[in-house]
Amino acid sequence: MSTTQFDVIVIGGGPGGYVAAIRAAQLKLKVAVVEASQLGGICLNWGCIPTKALLRASEINHLLHNLGEFGFAADNVRFDFDKVVKRSRAVSAQLSAGVAHLLKKHKVTVISSFGKLAGTAGANRKVSVSVEGRETTVLTAPNVIVATGARARVLPGLEPDGRLVWSYREAMVPKAMPHSLLVIGSGAIGVEFASFYRNMSAEVTIVEVADRILPVEDAEISGFARKALEKQGMKILTGATLGKITKAENSVTIDVTAGGRTAPITVERVISAVGIVGNVENIGLEGTAIKVDRTHITVDPYCRTGEKGVFAIGDIAAPPWLAHKASHEGVMVAELIAGRDVHPISPMNIPGCTYCRPQVASVGLSEEKAKAAGYKIRVGRFPFIGNGKAIAMGEPEGMVKTIFDDATGELLGAHMVGAEVTEMIQGYVIARTGELTDGELKETVFPHPTISETMHEAVLAAYDGALHI
Template sequence: MSKTEFDIIVVGGGPGGYVAAIRAAQLGLSTAVVEANHLGGICLNWGCIPTKALLRSSEINHLLHHLGEFGFSADNIRFDLDKVVKRSRKVAGQLSAGVAHLLKKNKVAVFDGFGRLDGTDGTRRKVAITKDGNPVATLTAPHVILATGARARILPGLEPDGRLIWSYREAMVPTAMPKSLLVVGSGAIGIEFASFYRNMGAEVTVVEVLDRILPVEDEEISALAHKAFAKQGMTLLTSAKIGAIRKNADSVTLSVEAGGKTQEITVDRVISAVGIVGNVENLGLEGTAVQIDRTHVTIDSHCRTGEPGVYAIGDLAGPPWLAHKASHEGVLCVEAIAGRHVHPIDPANVPGCTYCSPQVASVGLTEARAKATGRKVRVGRFPFIGNGKAIAMGEPEGLVKTVFDAETGELLGAHMIGAEVTEMIQGYAIARTSELTEAELKETIFPHPTISETMHEAVLAAYDGALHI
């Protein structure tokens, strides 16, 4: 084959695209990746990874202001925002370079530019690549995987201007710490930014149109998160609507209706975090059988679109909008192309994590959704205050909640709030994937002393057997 002919072309080098390309190469398929911006995509460069670096800095700042609880004291505690931001960008840059190394190691051809479908050449699909409006190359392959991701949804009147109203990009690289901030949207992105800026000392207000924050989480966990954030000094306005917005010289005044009252709130900066839209434009989908539903490409259980030889993965292909789901889809898609037997993704087995303080994590059905299916359920709860490691760490606030099918013992869902729960949730994800029941989970030995013991206790609690509460 020439350098323009491949077995698979992946359009987009994010966590779905680059993983799909590496797996394809491992399976002996000649593979190309077309990426218009940065290898690693939004997640690695402007999302998952750099935000965790920022959140780590904010956790340290919070800890430094509570040294007395651990027997230490320090004076004149301060931070250098420029260094905090530079560390975050350095982490992102290091990992982006790592992706480039992995692709090179696996002999994946990388093309710098914007790729779009450009018809067919016999049984091969053509992908035209341009850079800054100029043609770069035309590649062909029998299989093309679209992995172009998504971007922030923009509400009328809340268009980011790079100065007073921020998108996630501006929020990650502030040149000065705002004294006050309003976050529109209380999903994972909004709450993580709210948590970062609050722990760095800003006064933070969160506005959510629905009746509770973190609305995709179990209601009990959402309520505990609300209580924890309010205790930290956040103002949380739910069932709220934003009206008139007025930009001042160096602040923004917003009219917010909540609880039957309308108030004007003036803050230094506003962060808009109200969801995402798929990057479906300019992909050459016109005239194809690819279907789009609310800005996302429709796929089947093997990531196939309605157009033969064209696939879609990750945020482009719909919820859950998570990097690990995109990576898993990439592997699944490529292995299906290679003729391997694959298991379709069960969305209920995809864990979700929010890296606020306290952390929130979940997998499977909430208690309400489980009951809505008509099943009888058994629910177990275990608080962190009953766990020795959590108390020793100074992290006694938290809860692990399990939801089981009362008749079969199937673990329907697990929901957590507290320290390190984003690391622990995988245990329940494995249990769901392996179709374990309460019997196997009860018999599993959890190491002591660890916070993960709360997971065991939450299982025991569902069957009236909790030992430490």
């Protein structure tokens, strides 16, 4: 058994862990990353990135079947599903290799093993490294960053079996294109898979226990998204509960109760997308001052745990559970360890994006939450149908909604649904981070013709000044 000393040890090489390691190395710290599976974590290998590759393919399929709108025609339009899946895997592999290159470039030691906290050694924390349960090395450092991420939550009776019931992993690498799907859960993961398979021609039903889909979004935006998805032929059941589950050779039948009525739904495959569970097991938390709340480590605004020298970032820690939040936390913690002045991350300034068709993006408070917080608000709305670029692109379905504090002009929240809104939301994020008011946003010049002009118009609309509606 050998002992190796570092300044920082990162347990987990996902978007939080590897970014923390790179930034710490840039600040001249000696860093090790212990990763039991694939560099880049779930996001890069089984989440954010490969799903976007799949969704891009489904968008192309949609366009190919609507070429007439643009003056084109094509016969016998078809796709090779195996190649669609292989391309998404190739994209992930390329980027995972890129992460390995970046860590090597910054002289970060990468250990392909399972790491766990293993007590202290003087002023240092110890991290035990093991392969197949056999301890091989003990690393020491005064600072440890836990970035072990999360996994899909499993519903009793709907455990992924690799054949009929899928989690996100199985949904990304199916052996064949199913003709019908039931998606349980309508958060970002569920709606994105529903959108992908629907645009690849499958019959899709979404079942959601809440009273609306995309329940973390502004109610008006989620209502708009629901109508758009139903217009595409998707079936959506909200306020729904699951009953008896029956598996056959190549189908699943589930009794679903919604609207006071229970009816069986039979599909070829089921995708379970009902949230995540933090990976807190077997990482050495026992006997420490680290607290766990509903499978996630409790941290302060600087991602410090209750144990001195131990930080937790990303999906293992507080919500929102988003890759960009994890990366930002990684940078913040690395700089804090290096002795730099840092600012805690405000959850209200972290954008959320859902890459279905139409896309959904938001930052800050919803209208309902702004009112509940006691604000007197001004609300601006602007539809894509009033935007020249959106019409020219054949994407007139969408809207932008802004919420301002009537007393101060502070932008409390912004909510968008439509083409490319995930690329545009950052404008509002910068406005919130820079504490801009309606005055600065009104005076900002937006280029024409762009869909981003809807953002300006939605600001003007909050003050009865929209120009194109």
